Amino acid sequence: MNRIDLKVPYVQKDQAKQLGARWDGENKVWYLDMEVISDLEPFLRWIVHIELEENDPTIKSNEFFIAKSVQSCWKCKKNTRVYSFYLEEYDSIHVHDDKVFWMQNDLPTIIEGVEFLNPEALEAMEVVTGSYSNDYSKFARSRYYMNHCENCKAKQGDFFLHCEPGNAFCPVTKDEVERITIYRG
């Protein structure tokens, strides 16, 4: 479930409930289950907004994993191992109109388009592979951390690995899913 916590004054709790907010008795907080809430507008006054500065993190997690897969290089056609960060629970930035706030996610995901990295996470990745580094993508017109072919050093961009069905991190068959191995970071 993806959720957004709310700061609801006690006197407004019935109103929040009526609009669809849920009560987390363990953490004593009202929240929105984003799978059932389609309109954030009525809740905006209870959502804690933040100011996002340039280079501030947009994803936070207490723990991370590294996903390994294999890809046939678009350039030399040889197989190369490729890696990505995999998160089971994380907070991510959510933007609604001009309002910015954190959302909690617990649907596991493989992260793409990583522009900035916590040094610890980068070091963990560097222990596993020497071919993951910050580089320029003509396709995305930006720099981000990407894989490079083990054989010919060609860039293996995230769109190629994550968005093309059947490729390393976009499996469509059981066999393709089984190519992915998850390691604790």
Ligand SMILES: [Zn+2]
């Ligand atoms: Zn290659």
